[in-house]
Amino acid sequence: MPTINVIEHNGIAHQLSADVGQSVMQAVTFAGISSMSADCGGACACATCHAYLDEAWMDRFPPVQETEDAMLDIVPERRPNSRLSCQLVLTEGMDGLTLHLPAAQF
């Protein structure tokens, strides 16, 4: 059970325990953090699960795929470390993963 750190745009920090095999989006929404709405439930169809990954963790996940890249193009304030968190699956050894949530989703 990796423990991950989520910091909302207003600075409120959450530490949550997630499951291996779960997506980061699920870990966040399951914990009741409602600033991520994740409307499509992880189908990579809505762009409302945007998160900023801490630099140190960027290469621990597969790179951005074409669909994700195109969807990210339109989120408010895309940065180099922007990801759609429904596309990030947690694996062993991801304890301490840290991400920041944007002020607004799509």
Added chain:
Amino acid sequence: MSIKSVVIVGAGHGGVQVAISLRQEGFTGRIVLLNDEEGLPYQRPPLSKAYLLGKIGESAMLFRPATFYAEQRVELIHDHAHAIDRTNRRVLLTSGGVLDYDHLVLATGAHNRPLNIPGAELAGVYGVKTKADADALSPLVKAAKHVVVIGAGFIGLEFAAVAAAGGAAVEVLELGDRPMARAVSPQMSDLFRSAHESWGVHFNFRCGVVALEGEAGQVTSVTITDGRRLVADLVVYGIGVIPNVQLALEAGLDVDNGIRVNSVLLTSDPAISALGDVAAFPCVQNGERYTRLESVQNAVDQGKSIAARLMGKAALYVALPWFWTDQGALKLQIAGLSIGADNYVVLGDAGAQQMSVLCFRGEELIAVESCNRPGDHIYARKILARPPALTPLVAAAQGFDLKTWEAENRR
């Protein structure tokens, strides 16, 4: 009167969203969420796609874990509402229980239009609506050799793609003359038709079902309107849905192809809202005509809108409809409503299965369908969210693309 208790009937996309959004908006009163299905509330789209393929498990379909409802003080009750007593503002439950409400939300969804033909009761004949359906189907679709799909709509085609990928011979029967005819442009239908054929799916257009035949209670063949008999060990139908309006009808609410709601999603009783698949609302993208949409976006955005109104932030419901479907390697995303489109501009390359169709009614852009062009979809949503000024002439120009146009015309 301030609202102290909200009862939500139905724990699908719409009902769950109302509960989540109410707490998010700061509602501190009582929330009861009635769930008449097994287990925790779950999302339907994977039932005919990722879940059926075994790509995702049960827990990945849940909206939220059990702890969430407890922490958010959402009383999730397993029961079925069988009547509404509007005078006393009470919901009567099948178990005999009674729930008082200050405000009631009807999110009862829809059920599959049944196959009314001889043999419909045979084993091996399924609709795809619930997790129970998908659980029953998933081992069968892996073992099936001859699959007949009735109806070439979204769900039928999603299922056909899964069955073909599993190695079955798949016959699709469709009364119309092209796939997804009610929902997409002829150009997009063509792309999907070719793709499915390349996966081994065989279409039978202008064909209906006459009867299903079986042996020892198990379906073995399908007789179709042109007289042929198709071998079948598994039959799946997706021939539309019927809104679950009985509760509203018996309570005397206005009902006409869905529960009628106004532009803030209130029914003819101001203490009752309705949303999602069951609600017919005056849709601005459809000339304010009463419209019933069956999509996740519609249920989710209407849920957010109702919660905001109950918290004193009423606003007309005008959200842009959008939709997606995944079939094999194809992701189709639709922004807007293409009802009444009479002019199309195609971007991209159908052969490469990357194509967008811009749908115009006269000079007005009303919808954009994108297959494996997610960027187009997302820009189309931006463009369509405000009065669009993109004309067919501009769109048809050499080198036109939505992203550049959106940036240049952003206001």
